[in-house]
Amino acid sequence: MAPSFLDPQLSTPITTTKHTADTLATPLPNPSLQVTADHNLKCVNAPVYAPKHGEVLLQIKATGICGSDLHFWKSGRIGELIFMGDCIIGHEAAGVVLKCGDGVSHLRPGDRVAVEPGVPCETCFLCNDGRYNLCEDVQFAGVYPYAGTMQRYKVHPAKWVHKLPDNTTYVEGALLEPLSVVMRGMQVAGLQLGRGAVVCGAGPIGLIALGAARASGAHPIVITDLEPARLAFAKEFVPSCITYQVDKSLDAEGNAKAIRALFGKEEYFAPETVLECTGVESSVCTACYTARRGGAVVVIGVGKAVMNNLPFMHISMAEIDLRFINRYRDTWPPAIACMSGGILDLKKLVSHTFPLEKAADALQLCADSSKPSIKILIVDEVDATLDE
Template identity: 60%
Template sequence: MAPLSFDATMSSLKDSFKSSGDIPRTLPNPALKVTADHNIRLEESPVLTPEKGEVLIHVKATGICGSDVHFWKTGQIGELKVLGDCILGHESAGVVIAVGNGVTNVAVGDRVAIEPGVPCGKCHYCKSGDYNLCHDVAFAGVYPYDGFLQRFMVHNAEYVFKLPDNMTFSQGALVEPLSVVMHAVERAPLQFGRGVLIFGAGPIGLISLEVARASGATPIVIADVAPQRLEFAKEFVARCKTYLVDIRKTPEENAKQIRKLFGESEYDAPAKILECTGVESSVITACFAVQRAGQVMVVGVGRPVMNNLPFMHISLAEIDLTFINRYHDTWPAGIRALSEGVINLDSLVTHVFPLEQAVEALTFSSDVRNGSIKVHIVDDEVVQEEM
């Protein structure tokens, strides 16, 4: 990815960051904001001074997530509602340019990937290790907590992680969606030599596909309603099988056809399914496709209520229908997997926009006709590599 041009005034500021730690208030800090009335706009945002335990980061790469589009278009995801202006973005990496008192894990100049959720650290869930379930988590890009689609962002230093020299900022930003999949397979472990079925060939489904390949699961089948996304999946992981979901058929009929891709016997049917769409009909199809006593892990975000789940089929087949809420303790392992080449997600980033075109980037990403997989919004790398 070629570096983009950057305002020359930024280059002259790097020494002041290093020497004094003072944060000039005149720094340009464009930020992509969503409003309660479903508008998005790029406007200047103040540059904050990191307090004790915090760092100031120049955000270098941020991926657009489907949740960013949902907050813009619908104003909410479940109980999470946009009630005022909020800066979007939570899939990011950047460079530390100032540190507050007490910060020892990172220093000015460190390249870092950023975990967006900062839990309270005091509740039962935080103390038990399930901090992703904390009721009081401050999650970047979810109102009222501003996200990373801005040039400069203050964040809790405990939730930033150094990137090795062989990783790009783009790869660092991919650790967040990778973490979603890592948490899913932690709760629904894939089995070496056993089949896995993935519903949805969007970014999370495709990352699941690559993680499944690396795990040794086989055969791997990925299903979607969009033929172009299945074509991409086949190029991304060559040994996967694909199934184009026929929306004219019932979930039972589609499930029957999918099972044939695994073999003829009951034993061959997938015991693990990663449902990465959250679409009700897809969840139902997964419940009919999975082996008895198997597990359907719902990774995708769906509607608040699903009325048509086949309850008695799930019950009689002893199917485990399970869910995830984000992730916990995944960044070090995710960084290691990417830096050591265990998995490769680079080709998922199909389109790149500069920060100044963040509105255009979100608009482009929201239109499925554009064929994007993962859109990244970037700020020039050259200046920060010199800092």
């Protein structure tokens, strides 16, 4: 049974009736889901904060579960990002503005918005150079110690929320974050019209990459995965794609040879670009053998901290351009345009939705490989209001 929602300090439901310096009075609870430092899930009523200068108070209406949420829950870290204590998770989100702090002029209560979860320092040389996705002092929602979006109420800088068009739902707004990941990968990859591409992995990011590659004009496109069911879904999602089930009896070179054969016998037609969306070492190796000589492999997936078996000399001698991305930058406006303009329809990826109060159940399902899912979202149907 999931734990009841209790305030982590008071151990009683929050019923604040007056302001303090930091918190905002509200008659409604703020259910949230935290990952603990000892790899457990904890449901608590989190504090509700008043928006300061340049901030807005949001009701989060939809949050997608990301593979990174599972990584933090199960292992407590992704590379140098380590959970040192309890933290509300979630970063793929959309919601509605409830209150604006001083200095916010472009938003008003009632505006429907998508949340860009990373808040860079805006003062370092990387931020000044426009590469704010590489800022080392970024405050990223759902990464310890910064509270994420699996809660009802969240304060966020107004600069880093984006208005949603009327024809874009909260669920679609939450899908803008994984779409932004893919768009950053495509920026780095430089896909070309009529050039072959491979997508490794038919999980949510891989499927979005498949749809985005198709929209970019890349052709033909092969998508790979271990699971036949995921490949069948990929074929439904983008009928023109070619699917390849990874053969566990073959090594990376063997699978790469079979994938390349799908493009024809001539080296010229071998895939120029591979979007690696799993982060799994064996898949990264396969991707490096799959790309044609002089081609590019863009690693989008999150993997282990150190990979020891990359085919270094093959990458070198074939001049494979092995590239990486770190989140995204300047992607929300074009991602919104893609979604609202009908260029990409990602609603089909949503296989399950859970109410906020059952967020822990949603993560349990997402982590259970015996129960197939594509994209799981946590939604809050409560019509929240502020009674100050």
